[in-house]
Amino acid sequence: MIVGFENIGLTYEDGSEVLRSVNFALRDGEFRFLTGPSGAGKTSFLKLIYLAHRPSRGRLTLFGEEVTDAPREALPAIRRRIGVVFQEFRLLDHLTAFENVALPMRIAGVNQAHYREDVRELLNWVGLGDRMEARPQTLSGGEKQRVALARALVSKPDLILADEPTGNVDPEMGEKIMKLFVELNRLGAAVVIATHDLHLVKALGKQSMRLENGALTQAETAARSEAWRANA
Amino acid sequence: MSRRRKRSPGAQSQPPGVAPIGGAGPAGPLPRAVSPGGPKPDDLAVAEKAAPEAGHDFIAAFRRALSSASPLLPEGGATGAPMMAVIAVMSALAALALAGMLIIAIATDRWTDDLAESMTVQVKGVSASEIEERTEAALAVLAEVDGLTDIRVRTPEEAAALLRPWLGDAAGAYLSIPALIDLKADARGREALPAIRANLAAISPGVTIDDHGKWNASLTRAARRGQLLSLGVFVLITGAACAIAAFAARAGLAANADVIAILHLVGATDDFIAEEVQRRFFVICLRGSLIGVLVAAAAMFMLTLGAQVGGAESYFLPTFETSPVTFAPMTLVPITICLATSLTARLTVLRSLKEAL
Numbered sequence: 001m002i003v004g005f006e007n008i009g010l011t012y013e014d015g016s017e018v019l020r021s022v023n024f025a026l027r028d029g030e031f032r033f034l035t036g037p038s039g040a041g042k043t044s045f046l047k048l049i050y051l052a053h054r055p056s057r058g059r060l061t062l063f064g065e066e067v068t069d070a071p072r073e074a075l076p077a078i079r080r081r082i083g084v085v086f087q088e089f090r091l092l093d094h095l096t097a098f099e100n101v102a103l104p105m106r107i108a109g110v111n112q113a114h115y116r117e118d119v120r121e122l123l124n125w126v127g128l129g130d131r132m133e134a135r136p137q138t139l140s141g142g143e144k145q146r147v148a149l150a151r152a153l154v155s156k157p158d159l160i161l162a163d164e165p166t167g168n169v170d171p172e173m174g175e176k177i178m179k180l181f182v183e184l185n186r187l188g189a190a191v192v193i194a195t196h197d198l199h200l201v202k203a204l205g206k207q208s209m210r211l212e213n214g215a216l217t218q219a220e221t222a223a224r225s226e227a228w229r230a231n232a
Numbered sequence: 233m234s235r236r237r238k239r240s241p242g243a244q245s246q247p248p249g250v251a252p253i254g255g256a257g258p259a260g261p262l263p264r265a266v267s268p269g270g271p272k273p274d275d276l277a278v279a280e281k282a283a284p285e286a287g288h289d290f291i292a293a294f295r296r297a298l299s300s301a302s303p304l305l306p307e308g309g310a311t312g313a314p315m316m317a318v319i320a321v322m323s324a325l326a327a328l329a330l331a332g333m334l335i336i337a338i339a340t341d342r343w344t345d346d347l348a349e350s351m352t353v354q355v356k357g358v359s360a361s362e363i364e365e366r367t368e369a370a371l372a373v374l375a376e377v378d379g380l381t382d383i384r385v386r387t388p389e390e391a392a393a394l395l396r397p398w399l400g401d402a403a404g405a406y407l408s409i410p411a412l413i414d415l416k417a418d419a420r421g422r423e424a425l426p427a428i429r430a431n432l433a434a435i436s437p438g439v440t441i442d443d444h445g446k447w448n449a450s451l452t453r454a455a456r457r458g459q460l461l462s463l464g465v466f467v468l469i470t471g472a473a474c475a476i477a478a479f480a481a482r483a484g485l486a487a488n489a490d491v492i493a494i495l496h497l498v499g500a501t502d503d504f505i506a507e508e509v510q511r512r513f514f515v516i517c518l519r520g521s522l523i524g525v526l527v528a529a530a531a532m533f534m535l536t537l538g539a540q541v542g543g544a545e546s547y548f549l550p551t552f553e554t555s556p557v558t559f560a561p562m563t564l565v566p567i568t569i570c571l572a573t574s575l576t577a578r579l580t581v582l583r584s585l586k587e588a589l
Contacts, residue, residue: 090497
């Protein structure tokens with residue numbers, strides 16, 4: 001199992017409870033959409049998976065290991081197996097598009113000679129071959145989105161998370177990005193995408209789950225609990 | 233837990249074509265970068281770390297400092313030009329303190345060596361003839377002692393010249409100026425000092441010998457205190473530079489909190505971030521301290537030119553000279569400042585990141 005939530009709850013320091021007793025299981029190679037109204041807790045849900053937050057309650061497993069109270073030193077190795085496309089892109093403004101995409105490789109300590117061509121190829125592929133030296137502040141929202149996407153993919157993650165990946169691009173581009181996720185999933189990566197775009201969700205025909213007021217809908221929770229027990 | 237990506241049952245050996253996202257180009261295969269089968273970043277990094285050239289973290293940070301890769305933390309702010317200016321000033325002060333310590337040491341050693349060997353016999357009398365008579369007797373006493381060399385009677389003009397700064401040109405006209413006999417004494421001569429003193433006193437109580445021991449001891453003590461003071465100033469400045477580095481590192485972390493968060497989220501370890509900060513400080517402090525040392529060297533050269541002494545003062549006071557030897561310790565300043573500040577910044581960042589957990 002790639003991701004496991006068992007009665008996960010998340011309460012922020014200000015006392016607001018954003019997730020309540022969430023049960024969720026994502027197996028190898030699964031693709032899941034996460035939908036729900038604004039403020040339902042979708043971003044917090046993803047943050048728990050990429051370990052930006054720790055759960056307040058419950059048990060969290062990633063890649064088959066419990067990480068609920070994993071020591072700080074253990075987090076980087078786990079995060080390197082996850083590619084994240086952030087809602088607000090989170091690119092480094094002082095680096096070029098090429099350097100932003102290469103960031104995970106550089107952080108992993110890989111020599112530039114080993115990844116230079118891969119990064120160029122990836123940027124060409126997302127249609128930014130002529131913008132490699134551009135800095136984020138000179139890129140449009142859609143271009144930033146594609147740089148963020150390339151950065152999330154460059155390290156060949158086992159799990160891809162995307163928070164509203166089509167929120168800043170036109171419908172045609174959004175469809176292409178979604179098809180890319182489907183393709184990457186077909187090649188073996190597990191994928192979780194938080195989105196408002198129900199049209200795309202329906203068009204792709206993938207499983208989805210809905211968050212409302214910090215809880216998965218009853219049907220989804222029951223189904224996931226069943227999957228959890230099957231994997232336990 | 234396997235790191236190898238599993239393929240879906242229906243996956244083909246070659247991925248099918250997917251149109252480039254940019255849209256304009258023809259359909260093409262997925263980039264090699266995201267296709268399965270190739271090594272992952274951690275696999276590559278492990279292979280590279282196993283290579284013989286892999287070194288200690290600190291050395292790795294030093295190597296990265298010399299690399300052309302863009303810094304992962306934005307330049308500017310507290311860790312930019314202001315930091316470099318502060319380090320330049322502190323390095324200049326540290327270099328001056330260090331050079332001052334060495335110049336004092338060299339001058340004091342040379343001066344005390346000269347003074348330790350020399351003695352002066354003073355012959356007083358009420359008239360020139362009496363002084364001349366006692367001088368002859370004193371020379372006879374000195375001639376009998378082994379270990380005394382370069383015995384020379386100063387001429388009345390030379391003796392008057394020594395008094396001129398205090399009494400003016402007319403001193404010789406109304407004073408009976410004592411005769412002065414300079415001599416050098418080796419170890420045997422110094423051992424015989426009590427006997428010499430007694431024999432000279434036997435000529436007259438006005439015939440005395442001075443081995444400059446009192447001067448020598450007090451000035452040596454003062455010089456050593458000056459050296460300790462210089463060393464203390466150097467240590468204090470280095471400590472202050474470290475404190476500034478710690479403050480700047482904390483300010484830099486606070487100013488770049490978003491960048492740090494992104495680095496963490498894409499897999500950076502605390503050590504990696506600390507090395508980035510260390511690299512930044514090393515480069516900035518190297519630039520600043522080199523500027524500071526050059527300024528200090530120029531100032532030192534100008535100061536010593538102006539501090540050259542001559543005439544009677546050269547007999548009583550040590551002379552300060554600059555040479556390659558006096559500039560050599562200045563090279564320690566960039567090394568010390570760079571190592572101390574970059575290491576401080578690294579430790580500060582590591583501690584701050586752990587506290588922020």
